[in-house]
Amino acid sequence: LNTPSDPAGRLVRLLQELIRNACVNDGAGCAESRSAATLAAFFREYGLEGRLLARVSGRDNLILRIPGTDPSAPTLAFMGHTDVVPVGAELWDHDPFGGELVDGEIWGRGAVDMLNMTASQAVGFAEAFRAHGPFPGDLLYIALADEEASGHYGARWLTDEHWDTVACDCMVSEIGGYFIEGYRGRSAAVGVAEKGVAWLRISVRGTPGHGSMPFGAANAAERICRAAQRLKKLRFPVQRGGLYDALASAAALNRREELLLKSPFFGERALKKISATRNGVARSLHAASRSTASIGILRGGSKINMIPEEASLDLDVRLLPGETLDELLPRIRALPGLGPADAEIEVLEYFPPTSSNPSGALMEATASLLRESCPDARLLPVLTGGATDGRFWRRKGTDVYGFTLSGDEMSMERFSTLIHGRNERVSVAGLERSLDYFTRLPERFFREWGNGY
Numbered sequence: 001l002n003t004p005s006d007p008a009g010r011l012v013r014l015l016q017e018l019i020r021n022a023c024v025n026d027g028a029g030c031a032e033s034r035s036a037a038t039l040a041a042f043f044r045e046y047g048l049e050g051r052l053l054a055r056v057s058g059r060d061n062l063i064l065r066i067p068g069t070d071p072s073a074p075t076l077a078f079m080g081h082t083d084v085v086p087v088g089a090e091l092w093d094h095d096p097f098g099g100e101l102v103d104g105e106i107w108g109r110g111a112v113d114m115l116n117m118t119a120s121q122a123v124g125f126a127e128a129f130r131a132h133g134p135f136p137g138d139l140l141y142i143a144l145a146d147e148e149a150s151g152h153y154g155a156r157w158l159t160d161e162h163w164d165t166v167a168c169d170c171m172v173s174e175i176g177g178y179f180i181e182g183y184r185g186r187s188a189a190v191g192v193a194e195k196g197v198a199w200l201r202i203s204v205r206g207t208p209g210h211g212s213m214p215f216g217a218a219n220a221a222e223r224i225c226r227a228a229q230r231l232k233k234l235r236f237p238v239q240r241g242g243l244y245d246a247l248a249s250a251a252a253l254n255r256r257e258e259l260l261l262k263s264p265f266f267g268e269r270a271l272k273k274i275s276a277t278r279n280g281v282a283r284s285l286h287a288a289s290r291s292t293a294s295i296g297i298l299r300g301g302s303k304i305n306m307i308p309e310e311a312s313l314d315l316d317v318r319l320l321p322g323e324t325l326d327e328l329l330p331r332i333r334a335l336p337g338l339g340p341a342d343a344e345i346e347v348l349e350y351f352p353p354t355s356s357n358p359s360g361a362l363m364e365a366t367a368s369l370l371r372e373s374c375p376d377a378r379l380l381p382v383l384t385g386g387a388t389d390g391r392f393w394r395r396k397g398t399d400v401y402g403f404t405l406s407g408d409e410m411s412m413e414r415f416s417t418l419i420h421g422r423n424e425r426v427s428v429a430g431l432e433r434s435l436d437y438f439t440r441l442p443e444r445f446f447r448e449w450g451n452g453y
């Protein structure tokens with residue numbers, strides 16, 4: 001069974017192994033070398049030798065480049081990550097690191113984010129090369145460490161320090177491929193843009209004292225709670241049109257709902273209304289129409305009988321394309337109790353919004369492969385709210401798209417529930433579709449490129 005003639009079977013076993021490797025990234029560290037070795041061994045069976053690159057020992061990235069035949073042709077890259085987020089206290093119905101095959105589905109942390117793609121890209125890459133390679137341009141496969149903790153040992157480091165090794169013109173990665181159903185039919189999302197990330201730490205000070213005598217005390221914990229309340233007043237302008245309107249049209253269940261969602265007067269009410277029954281859709285539409293801010297961590301005090309001297313909160317801001325940190329900070333400063341005299345604001349991390357060309361050879365190739373595999377579905381360019389490693393390449397000028405072909409069950413609602421959630425799992429039917437996409441994409445991409453896209 002374990003021959004190159006059984007790519008789907010190989011894909012299932014590869015994904016199972018990647019899940020069982022349990023490369024859990026808790027921000028403090030991760031052992032991605034296990035999965036980099038698994039992938040290197042997989043490629044070796046095809047006679048392909050990947051290159052391992054690590055910033056620190058144990059955290060290998062795997063890079064495999066097959067040179068093209070035409071120096072003027074673009075480089076096409078498949079990019080995935082091997083790390084996964086931890087499993088919390090939530091109970092799963094099957095072992096999150098067992099990679100079990102149950103009723104046609106592979107279970108485990110990373111089955112959706114994004115070992116399914118990392119694996120199907122690997123098999124697709126090897127099969128595409130075996131069947132049709134070499135191609136006019138370079139074909140590049142990248143399996144990254146540290147995606148789940150901002151890429152300091154993966155994407156960020158490689159694009160900064162090893163650009164020649166990972167340079168490419170077009171890239172396919174996460175997040176996309178889930179289906180959106182509305183009255184106009186079915187759409188498959190392709191991520192063409194990403195919101196910016198601004199992670200801020202807001203700190204306030206008070207006067208320390210004994211908790212038994214609080215009269216007149218300046219309690220930093222109380223101050224930070226007031227600041228947290230005031231941050232709710234941080235309003236970002238709602239921007240409809242463009243990708244938001246396209247998503248609203250794709251998700252609306254009838255013409256009336258579509259018009260309301262796009263309306264500057266009724267749009268907010270329409271969002272509230274659909275959030276009752278389609279929460280995932282409502283949250284996506286909300287995030288696509290404005291920048292958002294969410295408090296992730298609140299800190300203050302260390303002992304019950306001490307009045308805290310300092311307290312802080314960490315704010316997760318996601319910026320729409322066109323908005324910048326320079327506009328955000330004055331808006332926060334203008335809130336009562338958050339002026340320069342009252343609070344300190346530290347920028348923990350900032351990465352501006354990024355976007356890619358919404359047309360071009362890769363979009364053309366993807367649209368035609370989607371039509372052949374799912375004739376009823378059309379490609380829907382979307383703005384991704386979460387930050388992915390693709391942004392590091394976009395920053396360098398690469399056109400990055402989040403896409404794979406998914407199983408019919410992978411709705412936006414299901415996708416957003418499973419990603420980083422409990423009972424993460426992917427259907428074998430979906431994996432096979434994904435494999436088909438990555439196997440056929442290089443040939444189709446270079447053909448579209450040859451046609452002048």
Ligand SMILES: [Zn+2]
Pocket residue numbers: 081113114147174
């Ligand atoms: Zn991911």
